[in-house]
Amino acid sequence: MRRLLRLTTLLWLLVAVAVASAGPALVERVQVESASRRVELVMDLDLVELLARSQGYRTDQVLAELARAGLGAVAWTGTTLDRLSLSGYLGVYEGRDLADLIAAGRVGSPDLLALDREGFFQAGYTYACTADQEVGRWLEKAAATYLPDGRRRVTRRGSLTVLEISLLKERAVQLSLGLLPAELKRAGVVAAGLRVMGRPPNAAASASPEGVADVEATLTSVVASLRVTLSAVAFSSSEVLGYPGSLDETVAMVKRLGAPVAVFETIEQLGNVDQKGLSYVASRLGYQVVRIYTAPEVKVLTPAELADKVVRSVKERGLRVAYLHPYLVAPEHLLTTVGVTRDGRSIYAPPPDAQGRLDYTPLLALNVNYIRDLVALLQSQGFEVGAPEPLFGPNPPRPAQPALLGLGASAALGLCWLALRPRGRLWVAAGLLASALVAAAVPALAATGRGTLGLQLAALTAALAFPSLALSYLAARWTATARPAAAQPRGPWPAVFGDLLVVTGISLLGGLLVAAILTDIRFMLEFEYFRGVKLTYLVPPVAGLAYWLRYRFPGETEPRAWPRVILRLAGRPIRVWHVAVAGVLGAGLVLYVARSGNTRLVPFLGFELRLRQWLEAVLYARPRLKETLIGYPSLVLGSWLAHTGRREHLGWLMIGAAISQVSLVNSFEHIRSPLVLSLIRSLNGLWTGVLVGLAAVGILWALAALVRRLGTSGGRGPEAA
Numbered sequence: 264m265r266r267l268l269r270l271t272t273l274l275w276l277l278v279a280v281a282v283a284s285a286g287p288a289l290v291e292r293v294q295v296e297s298a299s300r301r302v303e304l305v306m307d308l309d310l311v312e313l314l315a316r317s318q319g320y321r322t323d324q325v326l327a328e329l330a331r332a333g334l335g336a337v338a339w340t341g342t343t344l345d346r347l348s349l350s351g352y353l354g355v356y357e358g359r360d361l362a363d364l365i366a367a368g369r370v371g372s373p374d375l376l377a378l379d380r381e382g383f384f385q386a387g388y389t390y391a392c393t394a395d396q397e398v399g400r401w402l403e404k405a406a407a408t409y410l411p412d413g414r415r416r417v418t419r420r421g422s423l424t425v426l427e428i429s430l431l432k433e434r435a436v437q438l439s440l441g442l443l444p445a446e447l448k449r450a451g452v453v454a455a456g457l458r459v460m461g462r463p464p465n466a467a468a469s470a471s472p473e474g475v476a477d478v479e480a481t482l483t484s485v486v487a488s489l490r491v492t493l494s495a496v497a498f499s500s501s502e503v504l505g506y507p508g509s510l511d512e513t514v515a516m517v518k519r520l521g522a523p524v525a526v527f528e529t530i531e532q533l534g535n536v537d538q539k540g541l542s543y544v545a546s547r548l549g550y551q552v553v554r555i556y557t558a559p560e561v562k563v564l565t566p567a568e569l570a571d572k573v574v575r576s577v578k579e580r581g582l583r584v585a586y587l588h589p590y591l592v593a594p595e596h597l598l599t600t601v602g603v604t605r606d607g608r609s610i611y612a613p614p615p616d617a618q619g620r621l622d623y624t625p626l627l628a629l630n631v632n633y634i635r636d637l638v639a640l641l642q643s644q645g646f647e648v649g650a651p652e653p654l655f656g657p658n659p660p661r662p663a664q665p666a667l668l669g670l671g672a673s674a675a676l677g678l679c680w681l682a683l684r685p686r687g688r689l690w691v692a693a694g695l696l697a698s699a700l701v702a703a704a705v706p707a708l709a710a711t712g713r714g715t716l717g718l719q720l721a722a723l724t725a726a727l728a729f730p731s732l733a734l735s736y737l738a739a740r741w742t743a744t745a746r747p748a749a750a751q752p753r754g755p756w757p758a759v760f761g762d763l764l765v766v767t768g769i770s771l772l773g774g775l776l777v778a779a780i781l782t783d784i785r786f787m788l789e790f791e792y793f794r795g796v797k798l799t800y801l802v803p804p805v806a807g808l809a810y811w812l813r814y815r816f817p818g819e820t821e822p823r824a825w826p827r828v829i830l831r832l833a834g835r836p837i838r839v840w841h842v843a844v845a846g847v848l849g850a851g852l853v854l855y856v857a858r859s860g861n862t863r864l865v866p867f868l869g870f871e872l873r874l875r876q877w878l879e880a881v882l883y884a885r886p887r888l889k890e891t892l893i894g895y896p897s898l899v900l901g902s903w904l905a906h907t908g909r910r911e912h913l914g915w916l917m918i919g920a921a922i923s924q925v926s927l928v929n930s931f932e933h934i935r936s937p938l939v940l941s942l943i944r945s946l947n948g949l950w951t952g953v954l955v956g957l958a959a960v961g962i963l964w965a966l967a968a969l970v971r972r973l974g975t976s977g978g979r980g981p982e983a984a
Contacts, residue, residue: 292778299654306586314627352398352443357389372394453490461497478516494651495651496520554572554788558573570640581938583652668776672724680694682732722932725777729772734917737917762902770924777793785933808914873878893923895953
């Protein structure tokens with residue numbers, strides 16, 4: 264027994280050393296996260312042009328209004344013949360259609376007529392024609408860069424430039440032709456004071472070093488000639504510019520441009536969109552990148568509802584670019600909401616000295632209100648609108664620190680094993696050996712170049728061990744011999760709150776250890792992330808129930824007693840209520856696991872969504888409902904029952920209490936979320952859950968008192984008669 268006590272003390276000492284060593288990493292992370300507070304609001308330039316055309320305005324007018332509302336930048340993507348045609352830069356025709364127009368006398372250009380007489384136009388081919396010399400020069404160069412040989416031909420006739428593409432029009436108009444500087448100049452981006460997010464495509468020709476150099480020359484010339492600020496570079500195709508053979512040239516280009524690379528978050532809100540070559544470029548840039556949240560396309564949501572979605576993503580997931588979709592249609596029900604009156608006028612007054620201000624249409628008013636609502640909400644949450652700043656650190660840790668933190672996690676795993684009270688030296692040695700193997704695996708994986716896997720293993724070990732360890736303490740308290748009521752002058756509440764603080768404190772140490780282990784720029788930007796979420800949702804509740812059974816029935820939970828217990832249980836008849844309870848528990852387990860993680864298989868209920876939105880509005884960080892409604896109430900109620908002598912059937916409440924501890928640690932597994940936010944969320948989950956638990960105790964106490972009163976009065980009736 265003395266040896267076991269010394270061993271337990273040693274393991275706790277290792278845990279304490281690991282937690283203490285986690286402090287500097289956590290402080291550095293808070294400093295890094297608090298230094299990045301600027302958010303860029305971006306809209307696609309081509310969508311703004313579409314909005315302007317649909318409302319009868321010039322693009323520069325609309326951009327000026329959106330910029331006054333708070334829009335910070337436009338996304339400048341590789342253009343297509345379809346976009347250029349809609350914008351009036353050139354005309355696009357299929358060969359047969361162009362011949363029919365000429366034959367009908369509907370073409371007056373003498374240069375086109377001369378080419379037709381020479382038999383230049385062919386059916387089945389596509390022709391782009393422009394008399395703008397600047398656009399013509401660009402078109403010739405873009406065709407040589409982005410269109411394959413044998414598929415294109417450029418002809419000049421007088422002031423006319425004609426591009427022939429040997430493809431049907433439906434396909435030809437969708438081909439990317441790179442960045443057209445004239446789009447920025449004519450759209451009035453500079454006059455509106457907007458920044459530019461460059462989104463170069465990676466066509467076959469631009470994947471070469473010469474293609475990367477051409478893109479860099481275009482971006483550099485635009486910055487120099489138009490005096491615009493390049494906000495970020497976000498690659499627009501499924502692969503990074505220069506992939507596969509010219510990624511080093513792309514890295515050098517980004518460094519010379521001085522703008523960060525922006526990467527898109529996946530629609531599942533887990534990790535980044537998988538663009539080929541992105542991880543390599545990001546690592547060579549020292550992960551000086553920013554992450555983009557793509558706002559949902561506008562359908563029926565109000566500007567305020569859309570703004571709430573954007574700000575929640577910025578606040579909770581560390582995203583610093585909001586890629587917005589403008590309202591391109593005006594839903595009828597929005598025309599009576601705050602910000603737009605029925606006659607379509609905006610309630611926002613333009614600047615008093617503005618000249619030629621617009622008479623807002625409902626659609627433009629909705630977009631202006633959307634931007635203004637978003638800016639106001641961001642500022643109310645402590646953010647500012649401006650060019651995004653990448654996170655500067657924390658860099659990947661040295662091998663010694665993860666090894667020490669992993670040692671603390673494995674020590675907690677060893678304590679979990681000892682808490683099961685294994686009988687015999689062999690069982691004790693086997694559990695401690697398994698824990699030691701985890702500790703040894705972290706530096707071993709780092710030495711073989713798989714340090715990320717070692718960090719994930721150490722974090723998973725901590726996420727499994729600490730909630731289980733907390734539940735072992737709770738099980739011991741719930742199954743201890745009850746003190747007589749007379750020996751508890753202050754009632755059970757000191758013991759109840761003592762259980763709550765100790766159990767939550769142990770789990771919180773585990774959450775902070777997980778956060779420290781994964782405090783690495785790669786995890787904060789979600790190029791890597793915590794793995795094993797489903798496992799962490801299952802193992803601690805099972806461990807908590809095992810501890811409770813072990814302490815409640817010590818003789819029957821010995822391994823040598825298992826055959827006897829199994830045979831006894833197998834001999835019992837199965838009743839209908841057994842099947843019903845098993846079905847309810849099975850459904851609950853499926854729902855519990857399916858709702859965990861980022862890829863939820865079961866959607867939220869309407870009531871739950873409304874409650875989440877209300878909590879989000881009232882509290883800075885919304886607590887998890889599983890903590891508020893299930894986890895902490897089960898812990899408070901179970902401790903109250905245990906410390907008032909009612910200890911027979913607490914196994915179910917032990918499973919419920921386990922949910923609170925799993926959820927607490929889970930908050931710190933999301934490294935993309937700011938550490939302070941995770942702490943506030945956990946604190947909110949604790950106090951709201953305790954309030955619900957106290958209410959549950961009060962209801963149960965009142966029901967018990969009512970039953971006793973009814974029983975007493977019922978007992979007097981016959982006697983009185």
